[in-house]
Amino acid sequence: DAKTTQPPSMDCAEGRAANLPCNHSTISGNEYVYWYRQIHSQGPQYIIHGLKNNETNEMASLIITEDRKSSTLILPHATLRDTAVYYCIVRPGANSKLTFGKGITLSVRP
Amino acid sequence: NAGVTQTPKFRILKIGQSMTLQCTQDMNHNYMYWYRQDPGMGLKLIYYSVGAGITDKGEVPNGYNVSRSTTEDFPLRLELAAPSQTSVYFCASSDRGQGETQYFGPGTRLLVL
Numbered sequence: 001d002a003k004t005t006q007p008p009s010m011d012c013a014e015g016r017a018a019n020l021p022c023n024h025s026t027i028s029g030n031e032y033v034y035w036y037r038q039i040h041s042q043g044p045q046y047i048i049h050g051l052k053n054n055e056t057n058e059m060a061s062l063i064i065t066e067d068r069k070s071s072t073l074i075l076p077h078a079t080l081r082d083t084a085v086y087y088c089i090v091r092p093g094a095n096s097k098l099t100f101g102k103g104i105t106l107s108v109r110p
Numbered sequence: 111n112a113g114v115t116q117t118p119k120f121r122i123l124k125i126g127q128s129m130t131l132q133c134t135q136d137m138n139h140n141y142m143y144w145y146r147q148d149p150g151m152g153l154k155l156i157y158y159s160v161g162a163g164i165t166d167k168g169e170v171p172n173g174y175n176v177s178r179s180t181t182e183d184f185p186l187r188l189e190l191a192a193p194s195q196t197s198v199y200f201c202a203s204s205d206r207g208q209g210e211t212q213y214f215g216p217g218t219r220l221l222v223l
Contacts, residue, residue, distance in 0.1 A: 034211075043114075043200050043214030044153070087152070097168070098212060100145075100152035 022088030133201030
């Protein structure tokens, strides 16, 4: 399974873009990159996923480098409610388990 | 849709007691999962089910049992509670495989003393 590496924490100012990095240098061609987040004491929440192309939804944008060895989750206008742990997960296949590491703790400051 | 619901929200058990954590989903998902999350750590898969009547072990199944008699319900049983089982337990479901988007419940916080 491709492993992911995320810094332990970062912060950003409210209203600014939050760019959360993830390295997955051993990713293979058919593996998707998924992002989930977990707000304190709540269950994880799906954010977005992608394979090769950049993706955008109402929550965030996902930028995947051309060589697919890294990606960035972008929250365009971070709010205090976006303070959470964000997990970058590489999905080996439709029937493979999601492995949640420690993630990156994003703190949005007023 | 209520999504995934879990009961109870919080429970204190004495060592050696048993209990069942309840999980119900109303999305007609075939796949359901139980995870545990220890403080400051990621989630670890305990058991999962690919459909009614079919269950399989995850990475940390010892001390737990599950059953799946209906599509909607996936209870987790602790037979002899131990302090090491103090954790937050999350149930999740997905439409297809484990790697597909999973929808999580709010969690059950368990304290074993």
